Amino acid sequence: MGPYRCSLLYFFILPFLVTITLSVDVLHYQTTPHGFAAPPRGWNSFGLQSLEDDQKLILNQDNVISQCENLKGISHLGYTYCSLDSGWSVGCNGDDFGRTIYDSSLFDIPALAKHLHDRGLKVGIYINPGFFEADKEKTIKGTNIKFSEIAATGDQNPGFNCRLNVDWDAPGAQEYCNSNVNLWASWGVDYIKLDYITPGSPDGGTLPVNSSGSVACYDRAIQQSGRDIFLEISWKLDWRIEWAYGIYKSSADAIRIDQDVNNAHESTLVKWATVQRTIEMYREYILEQKQKGVNVPLTAYPDLDNLYVGNAEALTGLDDQQRKSVMAHWVGAGASLLLGSDLTQLDDFGSSLLSDALINEMTHFTAKYPMWPLRGKAGETAGYQHQVWIAGPDPETGVAVLLVTNYG
Ligand SMILES: *[C@@H]1O[C@H](CO)[C@@H](O)[C@H](O)[C@H]1NC(C)=O
Numbered sequence: 001m002g003p004y005r006c007s008l009l010y011f012f013i014l015p016f017l018v019t020i021t022l023s024v025d026v027l028h029y030q031t032t033p034h035g036f037a038a039p040p041r042g043w044n045s046f047g048l049q050s051l052e053d054d055q056k057l058i059l060n061q062d063n064v065i066s067q068c069e070n071l072k073g074i075s076h077l078g079y080t081y082c083s084l085d086s087g088w089s090v091g092c093n094g095d096d097f098g099r100t101i102y103d104s105s106l107f108d109i110p111a112l113a114k115h116l117h118d119r120g121l122k123v124g125i126y127i128n129p130g131f132f133e134a135d136k137e138k139t140i141k142g143t144n145i146k147f148s149e150i151a152a153t154g155d156q157n158p159g160f161n162c163r164l165n166v167d168w169d170a171p172g173a174q175e176y177c178n179s180n181v182n183l184w185a186s187w188g189v190d191y192i193k194l195d196y197i198t199p200g201s202p203d204g205g206t207l208p209v210n211s212s213g214s215v216a217c218y219d220r221a222i223q224q225s226g227r228d229i230f231l232e233i234s235w236k237l238d239w240r241i242e243w244a245y246g247i248y249k250s251s252a253d254a255i256r257i258d259q260d261v262n263n264a265h266e267s268t269l270v271k272w273a274t275v276q277r278t279i280e281m282y283r284e285y286i287l288e289q290k291q292k293g294v295n296v297p298l299t300a301y302p303d304l305d306n307l308y309v310g311n312a313e314a315l316t317g318l319d320d321q322q323r324k325s326v327m328a329h330w331v332g333a334g335a336s337l338l339l340g341s342d343l344t345q346l347d348d349f350g351s352s353l354l355s356d357a358l359i360n361e362m363t364h365f366t367a368k369y370p371m372w373p374l375r376g377k378a379g380e381t382a383g384y385q386h387q388v389w390i391a392g393p394d395p396e397t398g399v400a401v402l403l404v405t406n407y408g
Pocket of ligand 1: 168210212
């Protein structure tokens with residue numbers, strides 16, 4: 001067995017008897033800023049959009065519906081979100097008020113939302129911070145303020161993705177966020193992925209240095225909308241910067257802590273080595289949170305990126321043992337469980353992982369208690385890949401979840 005391979009995986013619940021003193025001093029999640037007590041489950045389009053050209057998903061209404069119809073087999077387990085990634089909206093301008101709107105040659109979002117809601121499912125959209133540069137002479141809805149008046153300056157505004165960053169403290173900025181969210185809420189949107197947030201999203205070099213104000217702005221916009229909307233922020237958010245993490249965890253419901261886990265422009269969705277990188281990032285993240293003290297609740301769920309477990313090895317890029325290991329780590333972390341798989345091609349192994357009764361019981365547990373590394377190669381805070389993780393024990397019941405792995 002070579003390196004980078006999970007060769008042993010057990011996942012079990014131990015009732016602790018007399019040997020553990022029960023207390024509330026357990027690393028735990030708390031209800032998120034928008035009132036969620038569990039991470040989202042469902043599907044996101046990005047992995048399939050990123051496959052090589054002749055294989056990739058063309059993002060449009062019919063193709064999304066044919067994917068998300070397949071959530072019906074697992075929606076009773078909580079897999080209800082049907083989340084569109086980049087490409088659903090008009091790319092370089094908004095409506096008359098600068099609001100982000102769907103590309104009507106591809107989507108009718110209110111109709112999609114109705115279709116999904118009628119099936120007990122939910123709909124998610126993808127946005128970026130800032131406003132469209134082409135809209136700078138337009139007026140923010142409900143105000144006399146032009147977008148040019150709320151533009152940020154200097155290194156806060158290099159221009160990116162056809163957009164300019166906002167001075168998030170300027171009069172009119174909040175009204176802009178509100179006008180967007182109120183429009184999307186009127187369509188029936190249940191989930192927003194806010195991408196390219198800084199500090200974080202490190203690849204570009206042309207991003208504004210600090211767009212964290214947009215996270216707080218969209219948080220307040222969601223609160224005033226009165227609709228239950230889950231806010232996820234992306235990508236590789238810099239949780240090591242205390243003030244930024246403070247904004248993120250008090251404004252967003254889930255935080256992407258690493259870069260994309262998927263392959264880009266290949267025939268498979270993911271590689272095991274990349275999965276290991278993301279697990280290692282989670283290990284560092286959760287240990288840092290634990291060091292702040294187990295009485296400091298985690299108010300946002302970690303997002304380890306899409307969950308690639310549903311398809312056979314030829315598409316997923318992982319063998320069944322590795323798929324099981326991905327499932328175990330994403331569940332153990334209490335992470336978002338948005339499948340990146342082709343839901344029209346779930347294989348028996350993938351379906352059994354998703355519907356496994358014990359795994360689903362654990363997802364309820366780890367929505368309250370995230371796993372952290374207990375024992376491993378080199379002590380609690382050092383070493384690369386640890387081999388025993390624990391979530392809990394729950395102070396009331398004494399139940400804990402252990403994940404035992406051998407990474408090779
Ligand atoms: C970044 O923006 C946020 C929100 O506007 C602000 O609270 C924070 O102080 C800023 N940080 C820096 C280093 O400018």
